[in-house]
Amino acid sequence: MNSLNHHQVLVVGGGTAGITVAAHLSKLASGIDIAIVEPSSKHYYQPLWTLVGGGVFQREESEKEEKDVIPEHVEWYQDAVKTFYPEQNYVLTEDGKEIHYKYLVVAPGLQLNWNQIKGLDTNLGKYGICSNYSYNHVEYSWETISNFKEGNAIFTYPNSPVKCGGAPQKIMYLAEESFRNNGVRDKANVTFVSPNDSIFSVEKYARTLEGIIEERNINTMFNYELTEIMADRKLAVFINVTTDEYKTLPFELLHVVPPMSAPDFIRESPLSDEAGWVDVDAYSLQHNKYPNIFSLGDASSLPTSKTGAAIRKQAPVVVSNLYNLIKKRPMRQKYDGYTSCPLVTGYGKLVLAEFVYGNKPKETFPFNQAKERKSMYWLKKYGLPAMYWNGMLKGRA
């Protein structure tokens, strides 16, 4: 405990990125004084929510006490950062505390803007409106899927960057298979709606997904964005992002992915770029204006797909560069934009997309990862959660 609220390294956010960085850094340099500011008493492994929504796991399996993931000897302020004073090297918290630092790592994730879709936030969890992006409602996804009898099952993608770009469609493949298993597939119209003009940003994997969509008779509505839900009438209103035309569709099941942005307190701070994200160099992860500040994860400006897998590669770069900066040595580590999306395409089927900056595939395994594989599904179901809790969060992977 540092009574003066002054730390050598302060980490904002104790989610995937914050804990991984703190764990790696405290392993590398055991005497270093690190503190984390994190308001939540719980820590979540969010990638599991796809399988919770698909009825494979209980949501509690994605949750741990925050105190149990904070690395040993790292101080935890259970508080939220309100304002940054980067010229004076301190942050002000919601509780009114000033916490000073020599080096700052900013990793508060992104903000889910549920209220940007009219009629969504008060009706989520009712009328067949579900979302795997909410821990509080994720089990309702499975309730809605498993009770589905007939009608339109619509899966949306917002007009903003999202965490895990594949997650909005993964739950659709699980739902489609469940409908088949329950004998209601021929009475179901399954539709994916997205403001983008293709199913996935990396062509190699998009080709596989297009084949799956055709084979399973799934409809796509590209260039459309969900704007409003008339919940009691079970109607969803979409706008064509190129022509501004509106289209209203009835639904029985509406899986909504809300628009996302940088958190307001980041967007309104001197740390942000024009789009609101923490403005860092794409390779060194050092802030473009304040050299003693680094950022990674969903809140950062890194031009790659926002995933936990990306953080697994970003964290060692931040830690190495930060440590060398402390030691007054040159920063040598460079992040190549690596990210990965385990695209669940059914129960026991997965396409493991892995790519770097420029949407170029960079695969781990010595086989074509664009093929659906059972082994990769097992990796997602059992291997990756174990690697997360016992590897990443312990500074080992």
Ligand SMILES: Cc1cc2nc3c(=O)[nH]c(=O)nc-3n(C[C@H](O)[C@H](O)[C@H](O)COP(=O)(O)OP(=O)(O)OC[C@H]3O[C@@H](n4cnc5c(N)ncnc54)[C@H](O)[C@@H]3O)c2cc1C
């Ligand atoms: C449904 C779903 C499926 C996903 N699937 C995958 C997948 O298959 N593979 C994959 O790699 N990734 C997946 N992801 C994405 C992955 O979970 C995120 O990219 C990752 O958790 C981002 O880590 P982060 O640390 O940047 O943010 P988070 O893990 O969200 O943590 C941010 C932390 O900052 C804290 N915070 C917020 N505001 C403040 C403040 N003012 N002050 C201090 N702290 C604050 C929050 O409480 C939170 O604990 C999925 C996500 C979802 C929702």
